[in-house]
Amino acid sequence: MQRLGEKYQSVEAFGWAARDSSGHLSPFVFSRRETGEEEMRVKVLYCGVCHSDLHCLKNEWHSSIYPLVPGHEIVGEVTEIGRRVSKFSIGDKIGVGCIVDSCRACESCREDQENYCTKSVATYNGVHYDGTVNYGGYSDHIVVDERYAVKIPHTLPLASAAPLLCAGISMYSPMKYFGLAGPGKHIGIVGLGGLGHIGVRFAKAFGSKVTVVSSTAGKSKDALEIFGADGFLVSTDEDQMQAAMGTMDGIIDTVSASHPILPLIGLLKPSGKLVLLGATEKPFDLHAFSLILGRKSIAGSAIGGIKETQEMINFAAEHGIKAEIETISMEYVNTAMDRLAKGDVRYRFVIDIANTLAVTRS
């Protein structure tokens, strides 16, 4: 059956897709729509590899639509614009993150928080309003409405800016919203991975005190010396955890797998907040008293709105914040996913799409 929008999908595109929950990626030819009046066609230059890509490839959230082309940390160059595009010009370097549309009318949309619009459309594995399934940035080009793209300042290196589009905004937004960004605030960042390491850099730029809580003792040197954290706790070391009880104003938890949260709640000061970002499938073990005694709260946070994403990118450019990356070729992506699953990445893979994708098309 032809979906509503498929007749407009007339421009050939090429990327890598998984066909099933093995998550194995391989070359995939598909089509994208014509550039609409308020849209841009964007040549993908770089795309970051987020742990969410891995969750989706393996259908760990039970919502994957195959074939699935992941990628929502996209940096690209505008190659075509619709006649009503006003913010961007051909040749501009732009970023596209996790959403490419939203209803534009609800309270969240009106307040520049499209990320909380219940009808927002995901960059990949989302169904567009025209009925077609979206494909992400592990591909040669994308088409995006100008409202859902941001400008990449000239001073940011393009490859290491890519992870800011998801990892960066996902850390920046809750630090600001939950009042943790600034001198006098002590933030705990749990999990020193793609999100975590960028979070340390933002927190330091805000002037907050930062302690990394990690399951990997060997990351201590990187946390303290490369990313500038003020402290480092090994989450399995009971003595270290005990000594840090009641010291943090807020904790941002980026762990991608099931893990105990009661010890983390213990690290909070009275009225402290534990903000969950890691999208683990299994429910947590929680005792009411751990929150009641100390008026503590647990919250969640999902990426950020487009306006705030632009603000975050500008802030990153101003403060020289970028991701610590390992640039990889498209051919390497399955190995990269295996390594990401094992926690073997320091600290974000970024695919050099422009230079390595086309050669994989035979």
Ligand code: NAP
């Ligand atoms: P990542 O690079 O794989 O980092 C996750 C880190 O969690 C690892 O480096 C590791 O840090 C820690 N970890 C992993 N398994 C663990 C375990 N079993 N026990 C304890 N710690 C463990 O992943 P990411 O790209 O940063 O994404 C992290 C999570 O956030 C994913 O679930 C992703 O889907 C989600 N996410 C959420 C949002 C949002 O807006 N809410 C946005 C993007 C991603 P240590 O070695 O330091 O312990």
Ligand code: ZN
């Ligand atoms: Zn992501």
